Amino acid sequence: MxxxxxxxxxxxxxxxxxxxxxxxxxxxxxxxxxxxxxxxxxxxxxxxxxxxxxxxxxxxxxxxxxxxxxxxxxxxxxxxxxxxxxxxxxxxxxxxxxxxxxxxxxxxxxxxxxxxxxxxxxxxxxxxxxxxxxxxxxxxxxxxxxxxxxxxxPNRTLPSRQQATQQIKEIIRRHPNHNVVIGLYALGKESLLVELAMEFKTWVEVSFVRMQTLKALELPDVFTTEPGAGRIRVVEQSKICSANVHKWDKEQPTLAILPTSRPLVSFHPNVHVVPYSDHSxxxxxxxxxxxxxxxxxxxxxxxxxxxxxxxxxxxxxxxxxxxxxxxxxxxxxxxxxxxxxxxxxxxxxxxxxxxxxxxxxxxxxxxxxxxxxxxxxxxxxxxxxxxxxxxxxxxxxxxxxxx
Structure with missing residues (x-):
């Protein structure tokens, strides 16, 4: 690295x-x-x-x-x-x-x-x-x-984080019967998760390791480690791959969202890359x-x-x-x-x-x-x-x- x-x-x-x-x-x-x-x-x-x-x-x-x-x-x-x-x-x-x-x-x-x-x-x-x-x-x-x-x-434009958040909300609204998996790094974009939890009135499921970090940050109580307790789940970015998307969709219709400024291209109709960036x-x-x-x-x-x-x-x-x-x-x-x-x-x-x-x-x-x-x-x-x-x-x- x-x-x-x-x-x-x-x-x-x-x-x-x-x-x-x-x-x-x-x-x-x-x-x-x-x-x-x-x-x-x-x-x-x-x-x-x-x-x-x-x-x-x-x-x-x-x-x-x-x-x-x-x-x-x-x-x-x-x-x-x-x-x-x-x-x-x-x-x-x-x-x-x-x-x-x-x-x-x-x-x-x-x-x-x-x-x-x-x-x-x-x-x-x-x-x-x-x-x-x-x-x-x-x-x-x-x-x-x-x-x-x-x-x-200079050849790339990025929306504000507020605009990117609205894009993510619209994607989720268009799929009311789908679960949502969001790919993130170990730290960052916590405010996005809190906003989505409030908007869609759901728990956000996270790993035990991530929960430890969230507790240390003293964020609002919208997170859980209980499997299936909420509609939205957070995974490491690398976990959003073809094999996992196919597996998740087989169990329950699932959207995968990658909020990132990296120039990624979606490899599946249910994978959405949204230009949400924490960099200028x-x-x-x-x-x-x-x-x-x-x-x-x-x-x-x-x-x-x-x-x-x-x-x-x-x-x-x-x-x-x-x-x-x-x-x-x-x-x-x-x-x-x-x-x-x-x-x-x-x-x-x-x-x-x-x-x-x-x-x-x-x-x-x-x-x-x-x-x-x-x-x-x-x-x-x-x-x-x-x-x-x-x-x-x-x-x-x-x-x-x-x-």
């Missing part, structure tokens, strides 16, 4: 990137949301480095991956927090979490520090209300925008970039965005970045293994009021290694790659970087 995360150059920061041996200078790790392509390499054995995320993601992190409590630092949305970028308290950054409108717990990160201002969207579905967030409304310049470019194709459309991305006018743009998925986006940038020069010596030493030092060391990287609000981790520790099976492509991790860096990275860090003393 591809790794949809980044190490932020010339800083000790990484977002959704967990290959520690490939980024030996990284000390502060941020998790935008709990989709598996953003947690590749993050396991229950994670240690010595703090993870910052939303409160909802923190709950799912304990539930799904059993990461130890002492490394998880949940932050509230729309609150600026100060984090240390060295061991002596001299250099700090401000981070603000912004709702990403993608899946439960998903956030964007606004980083501000000696490096300027960086907005990292993670996966997101743009809405104009995002621009009214205080931290973006009052901020005049975004130096670097890390952009979720999943659907960045091309037009939404264009509106977002045009409104923010960042100095530079970095795609999160792959290495390219359409050339038309370049015309939206103001073509101003990025200011020179001075990497402080205390930050360089911080990146070269070895993380401390004692619990007390996490106090050095505890989040503090602007007024230095400590925010303690919250949540309940859940018991769940540890993910097995090598079970499926969804859980696979990339190999560690070679010793040569590590040596090269350490040498690069040594050369960063008061380095002036032009980006």
């Amino acid at each position: 591809s790794v949809n995360g980044k190490v932020i150059p010339h800083t000790p920061l990484a977002v959704d990137f967990w290959q520690v041996r490939k980024c030996p200078g990284t000390r502060l790790f941020f998790l935008s949301h709990m989709h598996s392509d953003h947690t590749v390499g993050l396991t229950s054995t994670w240690s010595n480095r703090p993870i910052y995320c939303s409160s909802t993601t923190a709950t799912l992190l304990r539930l799904k991956l059993q990461v130890k409590e002492k490394w998880i630092h949940p932050l509230e949305l729309d609150e600026p927090y100060l984090l240390p970028m060295d061991d002596i308290g001299k250099e700090k950054l401000t981070v603000t979490l912004i709702e990403a409108n993608h899946c439960p717990g998903s956030v964007m990160f606004l980083f501000e520090g000696y490096f300027g201002s960086i907005l990292y969207t993670g996966d997101f579905r743009y809405t104009p209300s995002m621009l009214r967030e205080p931290c973006l409304r009052t901020h005049t310049t975004i130096d670097v925008l890390y952009l979720d470019n999943t659907n960045c194709d 459309s091309y037009q939404e991305l264009e509106d977002f970039v045009s409104a923010l006018k960042p100095t530079s743009l970095v795609p999160i998925v792959g290495k390219h965005v359409p050339a038309s986006f370049s015309a939206l940038l103001p073509h101003r020069k990025r200011h020179e970045i001075l990497v402080p010596e205390c930050v360089r030493h911080y990146m070269l030092s070895q993380p401390k293994s004692q619990l007390s060391s996490s106090a050095n990287t505890s989040p503090r609000r602007r007024h230095f009021q400590p925010l303690l981790p919250k949540g309940v520790l859940f018991d769940s099976p540890v993910r097995g290694a090598g079970k499926s492509g969804e859980e696979a991790t990339e190999p560690d860096a070679t010793e040569e790659e590590m040596d090269a990275e350490v040498m690069r860090l040594y050369q960063m003393t008061y380095t002036v970087v032009h980006i």
Whole structure:
């Protein structure tokens, strides 16, 4: 599985990137949301480095991956927090979490520090209300925008999620005597399920594993694990195949619905692909970039965005970045293994009021290694790659970087 995360150059920061041996200078790790392509390499054995995320993601992190409590630092949305970028308290950054409108717990990160201002969207579905967030409304310049470019194709149009939801409702209404099977990933589109349950006044049948997640999210009580209790049933997307559709239809007339922005083609008259997306459309991305006018743009998925986006940038020069010596030493030092060391990287609000981790520790099976492509991790860096990275860090003393 591809790794949809980044190490932020010339800083000790990484977002959704967990290959520690490939980024030996990284000390502060941020998790935008709990989709598996953003947690590749993050396991229950994670240690010595703090993870910052939303409160909802923190709950799912304990539930799904059993990461130890002492490394998880949940932050509230729309609150600026100060984090240390060295061991002596001299250099700090401000981070603000912004709702990403993608899946439960998903956030964007606004980083501000000696490096300027960086907005990292993670996966997101743009809405104009995002621009009214205080931290973006009052901020005049975004130096670097890390952009979720999943659907960045000018030749594809996507309806809003409200429009896609109406399409799904109409399909179900046209088949009043059919059961409905909906194919989803492990996390996401819960609001769609709740809306369908309310609209058609039925329970939504889910697996025990999914129910565990739904309970942790404290969603409305419309879900059940009892077979046959409701007209609507949720399965993993991969379960919607010819053999299963034939089997379900033989037992009871059944519709299968795939709410996804992936360009899939239906293989059966009773299989309906609906372009319901939790990622921004091309037009939404264009509106977002045009409104923010960042100095530079970095795609999160792959290495390219359409050339038309370049015309939206103001073509101003990025200011020179001075990497402080205390930050360089911080990146070269070895993380401390004692619990007390996490106090050095505890989040503090602007007024230095400590925010303690919250949540309940859940018991769940540890993910097995090598079970499926969804859980696979990339190999560690070679010793040569590590040596090269350490040498690069040594050369960063008061380095002036032009980006």
